[in-house]
Amino acid sequence: MTSAPRTAAERPGPPAGLASPQPRRRLKVTPGGAAIAVLALFLAVVWLLPLVWAILTSLKPEPETTAVPVRWLPLEPTFEAYRTVIARGELMQWLMNSVIVSVMVTGLTLVTCVMAAYAFSKTEFWGRQWLFALFIAGILVPPQVLIVPLFDEMTFLGLVDTYWGVALPQVVAPVMIFILKRFFDAIPRDYEEAARIDGAGHLRVLWNVVLPMSVPILAAVGIFTFVQAWNNFLWPFVATTDPALMTVPVGLGTVQSAYGILYAQQMAASVLGAVPLIVVFMLFQRQVVRGVTDAGLK
Amino acid sequence: MTVQASTTETPDAASAPRSSSPRAARGTARRSAAGIWFVLPFTVLFAVFLIWPLIAGLWASFTDRSLAKEDSSFVGLANWIEMFGDPAVWQSLWVTLLFTLITVPPLVAIALAMALLTHRATARIGWFLRFSYFAPFLMPVAVVTLIWEWMYQPEFGMINDVLATVGIPGASWLTGEDTVLPAIALTTVWWTVGFNYLLYLAALQGIPVYLYEAAALDGAGAWRRFTSITVPMVRRTTTLIVLLQMVASLKLFDQAYLMTNGSGGPNYAARPIIGYIFESGFTGLRIGYASAISYLFFAVIIVVSVLQLRLFSRKEDAA
Numbered sequence: 083m084t085s086a087p088r089t090a091a092e093r094p095g096p097p098a099g100l101a102s103p104q105p106r107r108r109l110k111v112t113p114g115g116a117a118i119a120v121l122a123l124f125l126a127v128v129w130l131l132p133l134v135w136a137i138l139t140s141l142k143p144e145p146e147t148t149a150v151p152v153r154w155l156p157l158e159p160t161f162e163a164y165r166t167v168i169a170r171g172e173l174m175q176w177l178m179n180s181v182i183v184s185v186m187v188t189g190l191t192l193v194t195c196v197m198a199a200y201a202f203s204k205t206e207f208w209g210r211q212w213l214f215a216l217f218i219a220g221i222l223v224p225p226q227v228l229i230v231p232l233f234d235e236m237t238f239l240g241l242v243d244t245y246w247g248v249a250l251p252q253v254v255a256p257v258m259i260f261i262l263k264r265f266f267d268a269i270p271r272d273y274e275e276a277a278r279i280d281g282a283g284h285l286r287v288l289w290n291v292v293l294p295m296s297v298p299i300l301a302a303v304g305i306f307t308f309v310q311a312w313n314n315f316l317w318p319f320v321a322t323t324d325p326a327l328m329t330v331p332v333g334l335g336t337v338q339s340a341y342g343i344l345y346a347q348q349m350a351a352s353v354l355g356a357v358p359l360i361v362v363f364m365l366f367q368r369q370v371v372r373g374v375t376d377a378g379l380k
Numbered sequence: 381m382t383v384q385a386s387t388t389e390t391p392d393a394a395s396a397p398r399s400s401s402p403r404a405a406r407g408t409a410r411r412s413a414a415g416i417w418f419v420l421p422f423t424v425l426f427a428v429f430l431i432w433p434l435i436a437g438l439w440a441s442f443t444d445r446s447l448a449k450e451d452s453s454f455v456g457l458a459n460w461i462e463m464f465g466d467p468a469v470w471q472s473l474w475v476t477l478l479f480t481l482i483t484v485p486p487l488v489a490i491a492l493a494m495a496l497l498t499h500r501a502t503a504r505i506g507w508f509l510r511f512s513y514f515a516p517f518l519m520p521v522a523v524v525t526l527i528w529e530w531m532y533q534p535e536f537g538m539i540n541d542v543l544a545t546v547g548i549p550g551a552s553w554l555t556g557e558d559t560v561l562p563a564i565a566l567t568t569v570w571w572t573v574g575f576n577y578l579l580y581l582a583a584l585q586g587i588p589v590y591l592y593e594a595a596a597l598d599g600a601g602a603w604r605r606f607t608s609i610t611v612p613m614v615r616r617t618t619t620l621i622v623l624l625q626m627v628a629s630l631k632l633f634d635q636a637y638l639m640t641n642g643s644g645g646p647n648y649a650a651r652p653i654i655g656y657i658f659e660s661g662f663t664g665l666r667i668g669y670a671s672a673i674s675y676l677f678f679a680v681i682i683v684v685s686v687l688q689l690r691l692f693s694r695k696e697d698a699a
């Protein structure tokens with residue numbers, strides 16, 4: 083990439099990445115460059131419009147939302163809709179459920195997939211190739227094919243309407259093993275052999291040698307799993323009937339729309355339901371992009 | 381790759397026997413077994429939540445299993461025969477394919493355009509561009525559909541309002557048989573293009589700058605540099621994105637279900653095959669029948685993936 087000497091100064095942070103796009107060519111502003119910038123900004127504004135519209139609507143008093151002709155800016159901005167939605171409590175419960183389920187899915191995915199990827203990358207055992215091929219084949223199975231028998235199975239196990247029932251099936255993401263294994267494979271053998279000579283077992287090697295070298299990929303896998311779990315609709319929708327256990331997408335999708343046409347409140351709830359992920363992403367933006375690059379997805 | 385304790389003449393040698401002699405012995409003895417313990421947790425989950433439902437579903441497709449009663453009996457190929465003669469199956473499959481056809485090209489082209497625009501941007505506006513293009517992808521589907529249902533409102537929605545200012549007559553988007561699927565497609569493009577965009581952005585950053593500089597010195601114009609350097613350099617990414625995107629589009633359900641309030645739209649114009657599986661299984665309570673359709677859907681995904689892989693790998697061989 084564009085590792086100029088100057089990036090060495092900011093070493094602790096991820097080098098290069100998206101934050102420093104090759105500085106040299108930016109110095110002179112050409113007409114072509116300006117046109118591209120204008121076009122890029124125009125597209126960005128168009129892309130943000132639905133969100134701006136949602137936020138503006140959420141700040142209107144209810145009667146104003148259905149006024150004709152349409153008025154974009156609220157005449158009398160108010161947080162009334164937010165107050166009502168928060169006071170009703172359901173949304174806070176769904177947010178809580180989403181946090182619980184997403185953290186469970188992300189934690190379990192990281193633990194189980196990291197362990198499996200380590201085994202495939204750094205150990206020998208009987209049936210290794212065969213099992214790896216089976217997992218890779220598992221990538222081909224769309225989870226949507228499984229919902230009906232899975233629901234049947236969950237009923238049998240008594241896991242319908244429980245956090246475990248919502249979370250566990252989402253942990254089975256073999257593609258994460260594939261991504262992690264590719265990354266682990268690139269770690270030179272010398273490091274783990276040195277550790278093993280010092281008497282470290284596999285757990286120690288994994289924890290003290292492999293994981294510290296894999297932070298970007300772990301962040302990327304973790305964030306993508308979290309985003310996916312947070313936004314997943316179909317399975318949590320099938321696996322929960324009790325509104326008290328619903329995640330944000332399910333609650334907003336099924337219960338909220340039943341309130342009908344209180345648009346300011348719907349938009350306020352939408353904004354509240356979308357904010358947590360946007361914050362998470364903004365915090366980890368660099369790691370996500372670096373992880374995508376490192377995972378060789380490019 | 382054998383590690384022998386005798387070869388280590390380290391200062392730790394004295395402490396080694398104390399703490400690790402049993403462990404070291406176990407380590408070498410069970411070297412081949414350690415990996416099994418590491419893959420075990422995932423394997424259990426994989427077996428219980430993927431393999432088992434896959435087999436159970438296949439078995440169920442040969443039975444009259446229902447959510448309404450405890451036991452079921454073997455009915456042979458009855459579900460499969462019924463499925464092939466069921467017009468709703470073919471109709472929902474057509475909706476799914478149509479949706480895929482109209483969403484994949486824009487989801488690839490717009491993503492590339494966005495990535496190119498961002499790649500050439502200065503750091504100052506780059507942050508804003510990345511945020512704007514990617515933010516919708518982070519929205520839960522229910523939020524996306526609430527916002528867009530509201531925007532598609534015929535009387536006071538934003539879309540018709542904008543169209544009116546340009547002088548184009550609006551429509552009742554989500555209740556029209558011809559407009560409901562394109563409306564859902566537009567929402568989907570807005571919502572999900574950010575992921576492809578991110579992949580393209582990473583790919584563009586992997587292209588060495590000297591290639592462009594050398595080309596510029598040789599007098600190649602912007603268009604020439606784009607077609608001769610950028611496009612070939614991101615070909616692998618394009619292959620990946622098209623493959624992932626087609627499979628993702630074939631899995632249409634969430635937004636179609638929510639934007640039609642579960643009705644499938646006027647005349648089922650927006651009921652995809654997963655929607656029909658869902659209806660048969662959970663509304664119609666027929667697990668057996670729904671399982672048979674699930675397998676049809678699975679087969680479609682496999683066929684599309686294999687066709688694509690063959691197509692693309694042939695192209696790459698030729699190149």
